[in-house]
Amino acid sequence: DLDKVKDSFTRLFSKPVAENGFAKKPEELQRGYRTFDGKELKHGDVLIAAITSCTNTSNPGVLLAAGLLAKKAVEQGLTVKPHIKTSLAPGSRVVTEYLGKAGLLPYLEKLGFNLAAYGCTTCIGNSGPLAQPIEEAIVKNDLVCAAVLSGNRNFEARIHPNIRANFLASPPLVVAYALAGSVLVDFKTQALGKGKDGKDVYIGHIWPTHDEIAGLMKLAMDPATFRRLYSNLSESNPLWKKISAPAGQVYSWPKSTYIAEPPFFRDFSMAPGHPGNISGAKILGIFGDSVTTDHISPAGSIKPTSPAGIYLQEHDVAVADFNSYGARRGNHEVMMHGTFANVRIKNLMLPGTEGGFTFYKGEKLPIYDAAADGTPTVVFGGEEYGTGSSRDWAAKGTQLLGVKAVIARSFERIHRSNLVGMGVLPLQFTGTDSAQSLGLKGDETIDVVLPAEIAPQQDLALAIRRSDGSESRVAVRSRIDTPIEVDYYKHGGILPFVLRELMSSERPAKAKAA
Structure with a gap:
């Protein structure tokens, strides 16, 4: 060829x-x-x-x-x-x-x-x-x-x-x-x-x-x-031996822009909450076909004027020392600031614009800044949303930005699974519906009503309220595909689910030993 x-x-x-x-x-x-x-x-x-x-x-x-x-x-x-x-x-x-x-x-x-x-x-x-x-x-x-x-x-x-x-x-x-x-x-x-x-x-x-x-x-x-x-890696690189490390079995999370304690277990309790309806959500982005996980969570260089670049500079990191998103993926703040920050991503809410921007409350803003006010948000995509390499941060960053649902024409298999694993609801349009056929501009408000009993691949309704006061309802299908994924979603994601399972199994064992 x-x-x-x-x-x-x-x-x-x-x-x-x-x-x-x-x-x-x-x-x-x-x-x-x-x-x-x-x-x-x-x-x-x-x-x-x-x-x-x-x-x-x-x-x-x-x-x-x-x-x-x-x-x-x-x-x-x-x-x-x-x-x-x-x-x-x-x-x-x-x-x-x-x-x-x-x-x-x-x-x-x-x-x-x-x-x-x-x-x-x-x-x-x-x-x-x-x-x-x-x-x-x-x-x-x-x-x-x-x-x-x-x-x-x-x-x-x-x-x-x-x-x-x-x-x-x-x-x-x-x-x-x-x-x-x-x-x-x-x-x-x-x-x-x-x-x-x-x-x-x-x-x-x-x-x-x-x-x-x-x-x-x-x-x-x-x-x-x-x-x-390679038989004796500990001796082959003397630089590793010069790095001091704290003793003990529990990491102490020293201050670092490379590794930070993630927030996924913050306010953890043994009793999971019930996933509520998505109400009054704003649209954070409308994207076309074949949006990759690199569009969602870039791995390469960090632009100094991007939210992640500004964050690093505010924490006394010189531009020459930025390194890359891939190198800093142990710090959720950097990765969250970098979500949807790929310089080539195209948000159709801003025709002709490249980069991680959106139109929010009447002004053009970086997507991170628009998500920071705490309002629930949703993202729309086309075909093959999340294609490419199976980068877990594409789902983690989406969740940390407060995105409650991603509505697309179709999903790449692994990214769909990762979204569920982070407690983000993947919804798929039915028939020929799409963000474009529905004429979505980005200033609409979105509601999704969840049934009392969540089951795999349920048919749900997307309620769209437009800026002129009109309303419409569109059929979508939940892409929570399996019973175990239902459990993940109910628990807020796979991480709290696994931790609750481990702690639940450990308690009877301790009681028996006593």
Whole structure:
């Protein structure tokens, strides 16, 4: 499918946003733009090329292939433009050991694929900033540039907030696209660049053969290397030993912007309350199709002007020390402030606006600020609401913001389950109904009446009161799907349910022992 990358980008370039396109004019595709330090950028330029991800870098075949391709490229005289951010972040130290023994690591390094870390980097949004002139040119000219990575995920704004086209590829293809410099290069018909002899070099000239890869595989299959590097983890990293830690069996929750005591058991009692009706709820957001868990709870960089960024600065954290949402997910305040704060999420209550904003009580506000007044809220979505990776914070953050129900055309399986697990009611439209067909604008008030006995997949009614005083009722289906999920919802979520179960079973055991 190498010939489809260029076609896909070209097709999406001018498609409307509603069809997952970039809504640009076709004639802009080949236009060049200058950074303030003189570099030329175009739409489709590769600005991030990352060999990353713990899963894909655990396959020695593709890592050796990347190294062999880099070796042949260097020998042919090919180079990577210096403004392309390249990195190598395998999940294991064994990878650099066998690449070094094979003599391939220096060639990767000559193309800019230096070791960045062992662990989560670009795949989780830890790509770091681009050079300032490039960032400024992207924002100023609304450039649609690309990242190519060997990671598992390429959700909007996850890889980098200003890189809008993100392609997943094998490690050797990551190197190849770094050499080509653009996803508009068709590898089947176009050269990657000029060799030192001035002739065109195509991907077939540097692609490694099966025998070349197989001849080096034995270097990656050395049990002694694994034992040497991982048999004694406590001694292998002296930095860990320097970190002081309190003694005892109960964590003392010292003040930290990384880890904080979560509020999920606050005011806990053994007797669960009965879930009440949802009355007078305001609409926090109306979203379209395929809203991902990364849209709901971003994992990447934290914008200084976002609610989470402001929170961190108010707690004396410098912007340079923000780290990422993924790194701070042990602090519920950061994650709650960041819920629905993805820079690419589109709230249809504010047409043409990107980012975590809503229209609330007559003004445009960050979604976190609108939710902070304590009024119960609901969220509307389209098809496949909550698609993508099964990030638990997408449900946790929704609950902490005070969202009582999510009403959508359909739900991704795991996110629906996670919503129930956090005590948030998932409701699904029936027939052809949707927020758009009902003409919802966001200034309506929503009621949901729950029956005295909650059961799986009940038909319920959504009462909609509009700003002109008119009212309507719409049939929806509860997506509490199983009897155990009914129990979770009645208990306010799976966490209090499990704790009550544990404490209930422990009491008779103690009494018997006494």
